[in-house]
Amino acid sequence: MAKMTLDQLRALRAQKQEELEKRTVEGKDIQMIVGMGTCGIAAGAKQTFDAIVAALEKHNMAGKVVVRQTGCMGLCYVEPTVEVVMPDMPPVIYGKMTSDVAEELVVKHLIEHSLLDNHIFDRPAVDIVKH
């Protein structure tokens, strides 16, 4: 995009906000967000990312899910972390999501709509931006 004016910036924000509210990215309504700060990457987040993509392919879910990255949310002791946001399920943050549990996450949470025991963690604080 070329350089913006004030009005263009505001329009862009409004348009993106709307997209966000629909909770769809690229027309896909499930988001898997992998924590990729230095701590996450050191704990194997890149491998987890790849394993998730592979598991989605294997279970024919790739068309519905967008896998994204984010920074460190502060839960360094349970990295890698993966947040799953999808319709009909509460948003959940999973910790200790090494590549070997990635497929289990896809099958249980995305397909069977159940949570994974012993991997759930709480978002550490309320979101001040939404309030």
Added chain:
Amino acid sequence: MAYKNFILVCGGTGCESSRSDEIYKSLISEAEALGVSHDVQVVKTGCFGFCEQGPIVKVLPSESFYVKVKPEDAHEIIAEQVIKGREVSRLLYRKDKKAETAKLEGIESYQKQFRIVLRNCGVINPESIDEYIVRDGYRALEKALFEMTPEEVIAEVKASGLRGRGGAGFPTGLKWEAARKSPGDIKYIVCNADEGDPGAYMDRSTIEGDPHSILEAMVIAGRAVGANFGYIYIRAEYPLAIERLKIAIQQAKNYGLLGKDILGSGFDFDIEIRLGAGAFVCGEETALLQSIEGKRGMPRPKPPFPAVKGLWGKPTVINNVETLANVPVILTRGAKWFASIGTDKSKGTKVFALTGKINNSGLIEVPMGTTLREIIFDIGGGIRNGKKFKGVQTGGPSGGIIVEKDLDTQISYESLTALGSMMGSGGMIVMDEDDCVVDVSKFYMAFCVDESCGKCAPCRIGTKQMYGLLDKITKGQGEEADLVKLEQIGKAMTKASLCMLGGSAANPTLATLRHFRDEYLEHIRDKKCRAGKCKDLVVYEIDPIKCIGCGLCARHCPVPCITGEKKKPHVIDGSKCIKCGECFVACKFGAVVKR
């Protein structure tokens, strides 16, 4: 099959010890007994960071947050919430209205953490400017460019009470004002991202998770003081942070949020990255400026302060990453909102890197005024392996150790200084009974010896001398007079050093001398290190009663100095032993003892 409810039972160490496992089992059996096991899934989770009120149970999707739950409550939770869809109000967490709601105006939460600086970390994709923009990104810049005068921006930052998060706590608004008032057509904004304390990674994570917030704040600062150019000074050992900053700068340039005529306002601002080679002293602002200028990083006396005479002799504002990350929020939410958080003199929040012997190590952000006990025992989930808390080091090599009796102190710049420590940049290292205070002091002093730039004598010679004395004590060759010497040198360094590196290098030693003098004396008089960390004072022996003569220790001994016949007690030859501790780890019968 689809569950309608999910019950999350905290499986953190604290809650586990108060019967959360029984609660988990009762919930499952109650769900079965009442015939709703297909409607509800019960799962165990990690620590909620609220151990004081544990055991914690949270029900989704209603987000009901139950505290102090007992196994007997399982029936009611299932019968009421799952079957009838009503919350069990007597178990719901209610905040003590008097104490806390005022602090976080308008936001009700059970959580101890409150995120302003880290608002976007772990939420947005740091490599997407659009995601930042959606979450009010560059909204503060709009205000600063089109709705406020530079004086109003400065007034707002002043009114917020924001103080420098790099450690010293100088009011940010005053710094900006001084730079604005300094005469000169060329001025600079510098972001100090030279994070060097051992165990600290707040700035790295902030940049990695939300680089645009720093860029936005720098443009705002530029507008406020009348600067058109900014530098981000970051250490080369943060490759991911640098990469994301580069991406962010390029994106902002493409959108016209950096460069000439930003958003058509007529205001120009550009940012360049300068990589530091990783010298601790370059975190000191005057040394940092020298380094940007391409000179050897050494501090110079102040005044003149950088706000008057900084980079290439021009008025310069130097703000730390965390300080800057607060700025956009102050402009969008208002100074009043920001000032409502925190204590009297310390406003807003502070990010800490919680590490060491703690269950939940990680990056946390809490309102000023939170107690150390809440941080360590609630958010941090307490000490690892049920060991005893010994102290917490704040402020890294410039700070001091804070002990049990002071844990209920509310965190602020003043309170930590009063305890002989300091806020510092926010490293928080928790120590347990297995850590030796003399050894820790020696570690920090060794760090300061390495990192002293050598320009002034008190720091160059003082750190070296103190290190020598500490080393002597850990080797069992210390004398009681050494403690007095340590204190004398320490005080001289504190008073006479040119910059805060030397001025605070004695803090860890002086603080431990104050709180743990008996341990120092034990090293000197009894030649004993109770934590077993000082190698030269430790003696390994084999308990002949417990030893079954398996020979495992002898096979692990690298010297070797362990002898003995099969199935008969073995013996360690103390004169040859190098005290590596391999035998201690190898023995399965607890027969190797450390004294």
